[in-house]
Amino acid sequence: MPNAIPEDSVGIVEPQIARFDTPLELTCGRTLDSYELIYETYGTLNSDRSNAVLICHALSGTHHAAGYHSMDDRKPGWWDAYIGPGKCIDTNRFYVVCLNNLGGCSGSTGPTSIDPKTGNQYGPDFPVMTVPDWVNSQVRLGEYLGIETWAAIVGGSLGGMQALQWSINHPERMRNTVIIAAAPRLTAQNIAFNEVARQAIMSDPEFHDGRYADHNTIPRHGLRLARMVGHITYLSEHSMGDKFGRDLRTDKINFGYDVEFQVESYLRYQGETFSESFDANTYLLMTKALDYFDPAAAFGGDLSKAVAQAKSNFLLVSFSTDWRFAPSRSEEIVNALTEAGRNVSYACVESPHGHDAFLIPNERYEAIFSAFMQRVADQAENVQATEKGEAACI
Amino acid sequence: MHLSRPDLAIIQNWIQPNSRVLDLGCGSGDLLDFLKQKKQVHGYGLEIDDQKITECVAKGVNVIEQNLDDGLSNFKDQSYDVVVMTQALQAMKRPDLMLEEMLRVGKECIVTFPNFAYWRCRFYLAVKGEMPVSKSLPHTWYNTPNIHLSTFRDFEQLCKSRNMHIIDRAVGNSEHESHWATNLWPNLFGEVAIYRVTR
Numbered sequence: 001m002p003n004a005i006p007e008d009s010v011g012i013v014e015p016q017i018a019r020f021d022t023p024l025e026l027t028c029g030r031t032l033d034s035y036e037l038i039y040e041t042y043g044t045l046n047s048d049r050s051n052a053v054l055i056c057h058a059l060s061g062t063h064h065a066a067g068y069h070s071m072d073d074r075k076p077g078w079w080d081a082y083i084g085p086g087k088c089i090d091t092n093r094f095y096v097v098c099l100n101n102l103g104g105c106s107g108s109t110g111p112t113s114i115d116p117k118t119g120n121q122y123g124p125d126f127p128v129m130t131v132p133d134w135v136n137s138q139v140r141l142g143e144y145l146g147i148e149t150w151a152a153i154v155g156g157s158l159g160g161m162q163a164l165q166w167s168i169n170h171p172e173r174m175r176n177t178v179i180i181a182a183a184p185r186l187t188a189q190n191i192a193f194n195e196v197a198r199q200a201i202m203s204d205p206e207f208h209d210g211r212y213a214d215h216n217t218i219p220r221h222g223l224r225l226a227r228m229v230g231h232i233t234y235l236s237e238h239s240m241g242d243k244f245g246r247d248l249r250t251d252k253i254n255f256g257y258d259v260e261f262q263v264e265s266y267l268r269y270q271g272e273t274f275s276e277s278f279d280a281n282t283y284l285l286m287t288k289a290l291d292y293f294d295p296a297a298a299f300g301g302d303l304s305k306a307v308a309q310a311k312s313n314f315l316l317v318s319f320s321t322d323w324r325f326a327p328s329r330s331e332e333i334v335n336a337l338t339e340a341g342r343n344v345s346y347a348c349v350e351s352p353h354g355h356d357a358f359l360i361p362n363e364r365y366e367a368i369f370s371a372f373m374q375r376v377a378d379q380a381e382n383v384q385a386t387e388k389g390e391a392a393c394i
Numbered sequence: 395m396h397l398s399r400p401d402l403a404i405i406q407n408w409i410q411p412n413s414r415v416l417d418l419g420c421g422s423g424d425l426l427d428f429l430k431q432k433k434q435v436h437g438y439g440l441e442i443d444d445q446k447i448t449e450c451v452a453k454g455v456n457v458i459e460q461n462l463d464d465g466l467s468n469f470k471d472q473s474y475d476v477v478v479m480t481q482a483l484q485a486m487k488r489p490d491l492m493l494e495e496m497l498r499v500g501k502e503c504i505v506t507f508p509n510f511a512y513w514r515c516r517f518y519l520a521v522k523g524e525m526p527v528s529k530s531l532p533h534t535w536y537n538t539p540n541i542h543l544s545t546f547r548d549f550e551q552l553c554k555s556r557n558m559h560i561i562d563r564a565v566g567n568s569e570h571e572s573h574w575a576t577n578l579w580p581n582l583f584g585e586v587a588i589y590r591v592t593r
Contacts, residue, residue, distance in 0.1 A: 315451070334458060335468045338438055341414070345451050346458045347444075364444050371452040 008084045009076060010042040010067035010091050015107060018144045024102075024137060027130040027292075034116070037141050038107030039063050039099035042083060043091035045147075050383040052147045053089060053376075054138060055079065055098040056155035056162035059230070059286050060278060062106040065098035066091075079156075081361045088369040089154065093377040097145065102137050103129040103285045111281035112213070124210025124281055131158075131165045131293045138162070139170060151380040152176035152373070156358035157325065158286070161293050164307075164333065168295050171311040176376045178369070180317045181358040183329035184303050184336070185294040190324070193233055194287040200225035201280045210281050219280045224271030226283060231270050236321035236354030296336075303336035310337075314344040315372040317365060319357035345372065399424070401480055401506050401588055404564050408504060408590050409433060413475035416500060418462055418492075419482035422446045423455030430455070437474075463487045466495045474500040483507045485539040490552060493591070497558060502592040509565075511545035512585045530585050546581045553591060562590035 005011045015038050024032045040063050045052060055065050057078070066083035068076055083089045083096055100108040103126060111126040142150065153174050155163040160182025167177040183190070201207060204222030208215050232240075244263040259265045299305040314337055318330035327348045337344040349365045351357035357365070402425045409415060411433040417426050420439025423446075429435035440460040441447050450457035460468075462479075463486060477500030479492070484507050486492045496503040508530040509515075518526035525535040533540065544552075546565070553560055565584035580587070 313454075331468065338458070338468075339470065339473070341436060343456050344438075344458070345447075345456055347447050348459050364448075367444075367448045368451055371448050375452070375454055 005068065005071075008086050009080065010084050012071075013040050013042065013064075013067035013069065013077075015040050015063055015069075017107070018141055020137075020140055020144070022140070024133070024140070026127050026133045028127050030127040032102070032109070032127065035102060035109035035137070036107075036113075037099050037102065037109075037137060039097055039141065040065065040067075040077075041098075041145075042066055042096040043094050045095040045145075046380070046384055048384045049147050050149065050151060051094050051377065051380040052142075052145070052150050053094045053096045053152045053154060054142070054150050054166075055083070055089075055096060056134075056138070056153065056159035056166075057098065057101065058155070058157035058159045059290065060274070060283075061159065062104070063098050063100040063108070064106070066096070079359065081359070082366075082369065088366055088373050090370075090373065090377065093380070094151065094373075097141070097147075099138065099141055101129070101134050103127075103282060103289075105279035105282040110279070111210075111285065112279050121213045122281075123213055126281060126285065128288050129285055130289055131161050131295075132169065134162055134289070135165045135169055138166070139173065142173070148173070150174040152178060152376050154178040154180075155182070156180040157182060157355065158290055158293075161290075165293075165295050167310040167312050167314070168306050169309075171309055174312050175379060176315070176372075177310070177312045178315045178317075178372065179330070179333060180369075181319055181322055181325050181330070181355055182316075182333070183325040184296060184332050186291055187329075191291050193229060193324075194291055196229050197226035198284055198287055200229065201284060207280065210284075212280065218275070220275045223275035223278065223280050223283065224268070227274040227278075228267045228271045231267060233324045234355045236323065236352060238321055239352045239354055239356075242352065303332065304339040307333070307336045307342060308340035310340075310342055312343075314342060315369070316344065316346045317358075317368065318346075318348045319351045319353070319355070319365075320348060321352055322355045322357060324355040399480075400566070401586065402428070404588055405478060405480070405504050405506075406433070408562060409435065409476055411435070414473070416440070416466075416469065416474045416477045418466075418477065418479040418496070420446075420450065420455070420457060423450035423453050423457060425478065425480070426450075426455045427453050462492065465491070466499050469499045471498055472501060475502070476500055477503040478505075479503070480506045481508075484542050484544065486542065489542050489544075490556070493552070493558065494556065497591065497593050502561065502590060504588065504590050506586060506588045507544065507549070508540070508586050509546050509581065509584050510543040511547065511581045513582050514585070516582075528585075546584060546587055549587075549589065553589075558591050558593060560589055560591055562588075564588045 018037050021034045064077040065079045066077040085092045100106040103110045111122050115122045153163045153166045160179035163177050163179050201222035204219035206217045207219040212218050247262040296303040296306045316330045318327035334346045347368050353360050415435050415437035417439040420441050426437050426439050438456045447457050477496040483489045483505050515526040565580040565587045
């Protein structure tokens, strides 16, 4: 709990819900007739709506990117280090929107929502989502909020993939794209890790083919394992070694199978907290969306042809010890963009924190991110000035 | 706007409007910024210095973090009109391979480097018996990034042996001011040179 709200925080925020009754056609061939998206906004939309920034979340992210829901909150939103007054995504200048994706479990329509057709939870019957489906739903959220053109679409990891897809599918609706610690598609190794996580969940006896709600239970054990394996891929060997080394919880080895090393205890704790708060069907769905992501596929596998559709300016950032989406994966996107002659800047930031680095404060990351976003803000203000000028002429 | 570095002022004269430019070791992006605004050039700078990369981004210059010693394999053959490298060739692990790469990626390349046969260098070495330290070569031998110093004649011989053609050459002092002596006897009186090379 914060004793007092820090000065560079967006403060107490309240989520809002947008309801959509126009059917959304999905990549899988199915249709969602109606759905809700939960979202938060920070900062003020300017009069010509040119300063809106959309934040896309990663695998287990939510709409709560910054600030606090109440003074009792233990922690602020997941990207609070980068969103707030005077921060990289400066809420003094931007109107920031962050939503929970469709299929999520934090308030947007997803597997835990009630299917109006049956009156029961969707559970495993909720359609498998893809990144393009999310982008389409986000376009509608923009329309709902009256935003025709986003000043920037920003995301890390799976969020960065959504930003990339946006830039290809909706070049007219955005001026800038920020893609952090992402990849143009998953490798076999990435998919393999996701499959281990899915198997952990699906082989839990409490999973009941995804209908665990009907049995008043959750596949706790499977989710725990899924999170543990996922968490290993988010950290670097170095940061794990640094944090835990081979430290023991007690002063001696017990020659047993209980928790002995600190790293075991940490992973179990991470798994436990996660398994109580995250829905298993959502986890399956999110990992599938990751596996299916491949924007180049629609262009004969040629990523540079795909990004040639884009018109925005790009910033890409990767982290030196990220092995989930290594710097070379970001560089594939950068190379496709230079080949297509698009405006792009790229930095590989030195960090010991592996994939998680995109969430953690880091001086160099902040410097370059903030330099880019300041130009985005200047541009948004110029758009406004120009339009005002034109209006004055009329 | 103007370019504070005189070598950049000369280089920009050799670059056509609307061309595609790759600037290797672009620093804080002054040349690309100038070319973008004055000649509608589309380009990218490659740089490894954190601070300078951020300065480029702040200016709106496209900059990509990349170590030049790893080559340019991520750029396609003949995909740029001009590839520029200022004051960095002598710091490359293999300047000859770098030049080959520059001419593979670009239709022509522009390089600048200090002349080790400049009379002050010769004098320094001959009289003091020490590795020359000067305005254009400010480092001491043990900490210098300039690991492949050469003379104008060395460079021209390299170009000849690799079938590279020198289209233009500008020779001057460290301020890139030309003098009658530098034109008469460049390898002795020229301190720095800018070469424009093609295949």
